[in-house]
Amino acid sequence: MSILTYRYRIKDATSGTHLRQMAGAIHDVWNYCKEVSLLAFRRDKTWLTAYDLHKLTAGTSKDLRLSADTIQQVCTEYATRRRQCKKIKLTWRSRKRSLGWIPFKAAYIRLEDDTITYCGHRFRLWLSRPVEGGVKTGSFTQDARGLWYVNLQCDVADAAAPVGQLDLGIDLGLTHQITCSDGVQYSRANLTRRYEDALAMAQRAHKRRRVKKVQATIANRRSDLTHKATTAIARRAQLIIIGDVSSAKLVNTPFATSTYDAAWHRVRTQLRYKAIKLAGVCVSGREAFSSVTCSGCGARCGPRGLSGLGVRTWVCLCCGLMHERDVNAARNILAFRSGRATPSKGIPVLEGGEDVNTLLNIQECLRV
Template sequence: RASSGSRRALGWIPFKKGSAKWVNGQVRFAGHYFRVWDSYGLADYEFRAGSFVQDARGRWYFSVSVEYQPNATPSRKAVGVDLGLKDTATCSDGAKLKAGRFYRDLEDALGKAQRTNKAQRVRAIHAKIRNRRKDAIHKFTTHLAERYGVIFVGDVSSAKLVKTKMAKSVLDAGWHQLKTQLKYKAIARSGVFEEVNEAYSTQVCSCCRAKPDSSPKGRTALGIRHWICSECGAEHDRDINAALNILAAGGIPVSMEESSPFRASEDVKARKDGNPCLHHQ
């Protein structure tokens, strides 16, 4: 392969099961020994097929498939997750993953490196952006997968939104990566992951299931973060309300007293017995 110039190609060396082995704290392959940063305890696993791969910064990684017995998540509780831009993800229990602005925080430094033709510096900045995003998403998704046995996520489309003025923020949020991580982490813990139709999840009141005139509608209402339902009087956080509707779209009944962080107005509390907000199917 060409290791430099315009025809430079990244290294990729695949191997079959049995070709690579773990010997005395090193990987033995084709008669050679390679030291690796063993962050997974490789001595405890049997190697299957894999490969040696090189990234854009010239660093080499040992990528291998192994067999292991997953530990099932003891909880069977369910959670709905709404994806957005102000907050990358909002859960029906009120937890949020704040937007990290990973690209925007380093945009000026990246532009300066590109203008001065410092290719190595450009690759390093891109790697830092990618690693920061991946780290934040990993911590958030691991927490959800360990706490909940059933996870529902809205089917928001990144491909459509990247054609709008919000493209840079959409790509920086990493929705696809977040959904991918949630899916394999839920499966690894014998949990359930499902994408559900999130149509009108922002506009519908998660309390009375009505679509009142007071709910935020369209792009012009993106700045509205809190609203009160004109039908039942429930007060909503925009994103948490959407997450509750996503949870309901997955077929899970939502109890206001157990899982909703919003509160009803005083006039609604006064007529508690006939209030559809207390529990809905």
Template sequence: MNTEIHTKTLKLRVRDKHVAALNNMARAVNFVWNYCNELSSRSIRERGKWLSGYDFQSYTKGANKELGLNSATVQMIGHEYATRRKKFKKMRLNWRKSRGSKRSLGWIPVRKDCISFKNGCVYHNKIHFKLWDSYGLDKYTFKSGSFNEDARGRWYFNVVVEFEAPEHAGTGSIGIDLGCKEAATDSNGNKVTGRHYRCLETTLGLAQRAGKKRRAKAIHAKIKNRRADELHKYSRKLVNENAAIFVGNVNSLVVVK
């Protein structure tokens, strides 16, 4: 069977004992981002020059030692800022906040040559980060990656890896109709409801009225995970069994005459 090299992103939970170290690194990342934001804005306003990612490198060289970051991480922040600024066509992007109710979720970019995996740990910036490894990272080749925080303060390691995809074996064909009552219904009669919040509405309402924000966030995360799990299993089953998938033309506009 022929195989092709593809890439995919794996998301793994980082043990909670590393939260303090990751939060410190995230605050340093925010500092570098905000510095690039202010520097870029002044350069455009005063000199009419749009700084590139390589320009930021000369201004931030050596800052990693003071901030406790890897030098490659500081470089990647500058390149990411330049990419985002070009994409949104703005002189100044939003500030990354480390405190307050509207603080930015933690983000720490890492380069493939600055990470390694061994014995269930990712080694980066002289720290071994213990993970819940449900994929077996030893068998993958790493590309780029990052540490990311979710709304509940949990940290995850997201890494792009290479893998060999076997030749597709599905031979059937199927049609899918997207709807409102059910998220999707296929020509075989299988349905995806996507209404997992219904069974948790009462619990979520009680938590919100009681002002239990942490509990409400946990319930929202449970709803999201259930929906994603159902959709992933359904789509994986469709791809494995079929060579052709047809989706109905859905128009959400309603014309009233």
């Protein structure tokens, strides 16, 4: 079983009023937790636990017009985050500036077609696709533009047998966002560059709503492109090896904008969970020397260094094969597949000769 989060936009403009009221009450609960925890620390040098906060907030659900479970979840969240961040107090949540967040459990909502009922209020959704599996928990959230969404975390059954048939190596890059070892390439749109004039104009004119809209357009389009590419790959492949290229150094160079557009981390995360859902395997593979090594004979005679970055196609001096730079790198990542970055927790190093069944067995063991 996988747990997937389905996100739907809430339809009615009027429902925003109810959600804003509830979110305001949640900010009050959060601020109360903050004040009372600080008081307890200053007076008695003790840290209030989530259990203490539950007792202190008991019986307030009627006045706050929230379910008791939601109030408990907010208290638990406060105690957990304060402990994780190792701080005496967390940030005050403002009714005006902080974004809304209303957590709930499945028992407190009713979902019928495109309508969700919570605390006596009915909210209609843009049901872009049906909700699969059973809802376990969820939340209402607000984005920077003030739009509301509902996130439903559902138990979804995985496919019984691998849906895809291929073994694919994946090279992540900037010119082509994703290149597969079978030659299929997914290009990224230069979204940040395309919208930079519109963004700069709105920022100079101090039009805050316009700025947020442009930023949301960039984020949505980037997310859409990445989801389409990763779904297509996960459906085709039963074994996916992704190169372990890191974006950490590139974001401090002139390539920073392109690196953010390429969204490598998001591609990796999506391929991993989509592969699990379709009964495939997705692991990281060694990326070093993948672009200078010939995937035909293994000689390291490809274009090197900064001057070689612009070379898109090259011919191997040893065997005479012609290579497209990124496709050659993706083939090498698939061929190397020995593991500097194999899955953790006692997984043996995968040698070049391991077959797909071994990898499938390893994943089965991990799930158990």
